[in-house]
Amino acid sequence: MIEIDNITKVYDGRAAVDSVSMTIESATITAIVGTSGSGKSTLLRMINRLVEPTSGEVRINGELTTDLEKNALRRRIGYAIQGHGLFPHHTVARNIGAVPQLLGWSKDKISDRINELLNLFSMPPEEFRDRYPAELSGGQQQRVGVARALASRPDLLLMDEPFGALDPIIRTRAQADLHRIQRTLGSTILLVTHDMEEAIQLGDQVAVMDQGRLVQHGTPADIITSPATRFVAEMVGGVDRPLRLLSLLPLSEIVEAGEAEGPPINDQASLRDALSVCLGSGRNTLPVERDGALIGRVTLEAIRSRAEGTHEPR
Amino acid sequence: MPNRTSSFFSRPGLLFAVLGLVALLAPFVTLAANRIVAGVGVPVWDIAAANTTIPGLAVLLAGLALGLPAALPKLRLLGATVGVAALVWLLMQGSTSLLEGAGPYARVSLGSGFWCLLAILLLLAADALSALSPGPLMRAGLLVAAIIALVLVLWSGALADLSIYREYISRHDAFFDAAQRHLGLAFGSLMVAAITGFPLGVFCHHNEGLRGSVLPVLSFLQTIPSLAMFGIMIPLLAWVSSTIPGAKELGVAGIGFLPAFLALVIYSLLPVVANTVAGLEATPPVTLDAARGMGMTRQQRLIQVQLPLGLPVMLAGLRIVLVQNIGLAVIAGLIGGGGFGTFVFQGLNQTATDLILLGALPTVTLALISAITMDILVELTRPNSVRHG
Ligand SMILES: Nc1ncnc2c1ncn2[C@@H]1O[C@H](COP(=O)(O)OP(=O)(O)OP(=O)(O)O)[C@@H](O)[C@H]1O
Numbered sequence: 151m152i153e154i155d156n157i158t159k160v161y162d163g164r165a166a167v168d169s170v171s172m173t174i175e176s177a178t179i180t181a182i183v184g185t186s187g188s189g190k191s192t193l194l195r196m197i198n199r200l201v202e203p204t205s206g207e208v209r210i211n212g213e214l215t216t217d218l219e220k221n222a223l224r225r226r227i228g229y230a231i232q233g234h235g236l237f238p239h240h241t242v243a244r245n246i247g248a249v250p251q252l253l254g255w256s257k258d259k260i261s262d263r264i265n266e267l268l269n270l271f272s273m274p275p276e277e278f279r280d281r282y283p284a285e286l287s288g289g290q291q292q293r294v295g296v297a298r299a300l301a302s303r304p305d306l307l308l309m310d311e312p313f314g315a316l317d318p319i320i321r322t323r324a325q326a327d328l329h330r331i332q333r334t335l336g337s338t339i340l341l342v343t344h345d346m347e348e349a350i351q352l353g354d355q356v357a358v359m360d361q362g363r364l365v366q367h368g369t370p371a372d373i374i375t376s377p378a379t380r381f382v383a384e385m386v387g388g389v390d391r392p393l394r395l396l397s398l399l400p401l402s403e404i405v406e407a408g409e410a411e412g413p414p415i416n417d418q419a420s421l422r423d424a425l426s427v428c429l430g431s432g433r434n435t436l437p438v439e440r441d442g443a444l445i446g447r448v449t450l451e452a453i454r455s456r457a458e459g460t461h462e463p464r
Numbered sequence: 465m466p467n468r469t470s471s472f473f474s475r476p477g478l479l480f481a482v483l484g485l486v487a488l489l490a491p492f493v494t495l496a497a498n499r500i501v502a503g504v505g506v507p508v509w510d511i512a513a514a515n516t517t518i519p520g521l522a523v524l525l526a527g528l529a530l531g532l533p534a535a536l537p538k539l540r541l542l543g544a545t546v547g548v549a550a551l552v553w554l555l556m557q558g559s560t561s562l563l564e565g566a567g568p569y570a571r572v573s574l575g576s577g578f579w580c581l582l583a584i585l586l587l588l589a590a591d592a593l594s595a596l597s598p599g600p601l602m603r604a605g606l607l608v609a610a611i612i613a614l615v616l617v618l619w620s621g622a623l624a625d626l627s628i629y630r631e632y633i634s635r636h637d638a639f640f641d642a643a644q645r646h647l648g649l650a651f652g653s654l655m656v657a658a659i660t661g662f663p664l665g666v667f668c669h670h671n672e673g674l675r676g677s678v679l680p681v682l683s684f685l686q687t688i689p690s691l692a693m694f695g696i697m698i699p700l701l702a703w704v705s706s707t708i709p710g711a712k713e714l715g716v717a718g719i720g721f722l723p724a725f726l727a728l729v730i731y732s733l734l735p736v737v738a739n740t741v742a743g744l745e746a747t748p749p750v751t752l753d754a755a756r757g758m759g760m761t762r763q764q765r766l767i768q769v770q771l772p773l774g775l776p777v778m779l780a781g782l783r784i785v786l787v788q789n790i791g792l793a794v795i796a797g798l799i800g801g802g803g804f805g806t807f808v809f810q811g812l813n814q815t816a817t818d819l820i821l822l823g824a825l826p827t828v829t830l831a832l833i834s835a836i837t838m839d840i841l842v843e844l845t846r847p848n849s850v851r852h853g
């Protein structure tokens with residue numbers, strides 16, 4: 151658990167981060183969203199003390215970050231950034247093994263860990279270990295950057311727009327990878343993005359920042375259904391809001407007994423997917439299957455009723 | 465039509481061929497009654513009997529012709545090599561035959577025609593090499609081959625009848641003494657400058673205030689004209705030698721090796737310090753941020769990241785210093801510092817051109833070899849340069 155307690159950073163008399171408090175549960179992804187200059191990076195960098203707070207404190211599992219030596223603290227926390235920051239003069243293997251090496255792991259242990267991570271990111275070690283960053287595609291560089299941040303099995307991973315430089319398709323894949331890996335490893339991730347879509351897709355919790363202040367912190371559904379301020383509502387996007395909400399809800403929540411015409415849809419699909427199939431195929435009801443067996447149906451009516459209530463805020 | 469010509473013939477190659485033909489008209493060597501008086505120019509076809517000059521000239525012209533085809537840089541390089549070989553052979557034959565019956569003090573010196581042809585052929589070689597763009601290891605091999613060829617020609621005594629070679633023979637011991645001194649001055653000052661300038665650069669990198677005061681001072685020192693700098697050293701060290709007890713016993717004196725050495729060190733500091741600072745700043749900011757974020761200490765960042773990434777820039781600084789100091793060390797001859805400058809200034813006093821050349825040519829050769837070697841080193845230290853060829 152990470153507790154951020156009334157933390158402030160003042161630059162030249164202006165607060166870049168203004169009295170932010172929030173608690174982050176272990177083994178969750180929290181996405182910090184906000185416009186450019188809203189203080190997201192500064193907030194993130196105060197956690198591993200790349201930036202020293204003007205006031206306030208941060209506790210990781212109850213322990214004050216200031217009680218640890220700076221570099222010892224950073225070696226315990228994974229850090230991945232936009233543009234990856236890989237060492238251009240080191241091979242992929244050496245890049246990934248950087249933190250374990252700082253921690254004094256044995257050679258064999260480091261080597262095993264590098265192979266394990268490369269496999270986790272579907273990059274065959276035989277092929278990639280000895281390449282230099284310049285010999286990788288942008289997406290591969292990014293994966294190596296994230297693998298490097300994960301190398302020492304940190305409980306906490308800080309990511310500053312890690313997918314910012316990727317094209318949309320690679321980006322979606324990288325997000326799915328991260329989600330899968332986070333679920334397997336059970337790490338706590340704090341991820342900065344200025345893309346609300348990404349925040350909603352990836353975050354168990356979303357924290358919205360505006361001019362240095364934390365304006366809302368809650369589940370993606372909370373943020374969409376009841377934005378705390380006009381700014382949050384704008385971030386979520388007025389017109390798209392019902393669709394965004396639907397994309398968060400699994401079909402299994404509204405499956406009812408009964409039959410329907412046409413090809414079935416999997417119960418793990420989102421309501422947004424189901425809506426899309428309804429509109430696309432001109433049907434009002436869809437059969438739903440799980441593991442190949444029909445388990446019921448879903449109606450356009452039911453989908454519509456779930457999308458209601460996402461009205462404009464005060 | 466003109467298009468086809470220019471695509472088959474290399475434009476520089478054509479230029480070199482035309483210039484080469486013109487240079488053949490200029491005196492190839494000069495013949496003088498003794499080492500002081502001005503000589504008379506001798507065109508290349510008059511330096512020896514026709515049965516010697518014609519084959520030599522034919523090979524020389526063939527060399528220039530081989531330099532023409534644009535698409536065959538290897539052939540062009542071969543042409544340059546053949547051309548230089550022909551030049552040396554003509555020189556060998558010509559100097560011997562011209563001296564026959566010309567009197568005991570007669571001298572054969574290199575003429576403007578020879579120098580122009582040599583320059584043209586070297587340019588041709590450089591042009592062909594740039595098209596071949598050999599890797600660093602290949603370049604090192606070519607350099608070594610060229611040095612070996614040069615040493616062999618000089619060692620064989622084939623050019624022993626040339627005036628400059630005679631100057632060398634009569635100063636054989638002094639020559640190697642001067643060479644040692646010259647290398648000592650250039651490389652010694654480089655080493656001292658590196659040992660002091662490098663840490664200074666690191667401090668400047670970490671300390672904005674220090675940088676603000678050190679770099680301007682060093683830049684100012686750099687602007688002092690070399691003659692003035694050597695001149696300043698004389699009274700300065702003379703004063704040190706006479707006032708500080710024990711200094712004289714240590715060999716501190718107003719003239720000689722030490723003042724020259726010090727002047728060179730002072731000139732070296734700016735390139736070393738400035739390039740160290742620039743090299744340390746060459747690391748991309750994201751890379752540095754990542755290094756900090758993963759918990760590298762300042763020292764680890766310096767040694768594992770900034771130094772290796774900045775090494776090419778820092779070596780480029782050392783290259784500047786080395787080439788500059790090899791040249792500047794000539795001036796040391798003026799204040800008794802030794803080195804090849806001794807011959808240059810003696811030659812100027814005696815108006816003996818070939819003695820001046822005996823000091824100047826080794827200096828130029830040394831500077832050239834150093835520059836090429838350092839370039840190769842710079843390239844080798846670039847990240848994964850070998851893998852990319
Ligand atoms: N080192 C610094 N010195 C002075 N001001 C700074 C410094 N770092 C950040 N700031 C200021 O603090 C504010 C917040 O910056 P921050 O980098 O945290 O924004 P951000 O939300 O990450 O923006 P972006 O999405 O563009 O990365 C900005 O106004 C910025 O100019």
Ligand SMILES: [Mg+2]
Nearest residue numbers: 190191192310
């Ligand atoms: Mg930022």
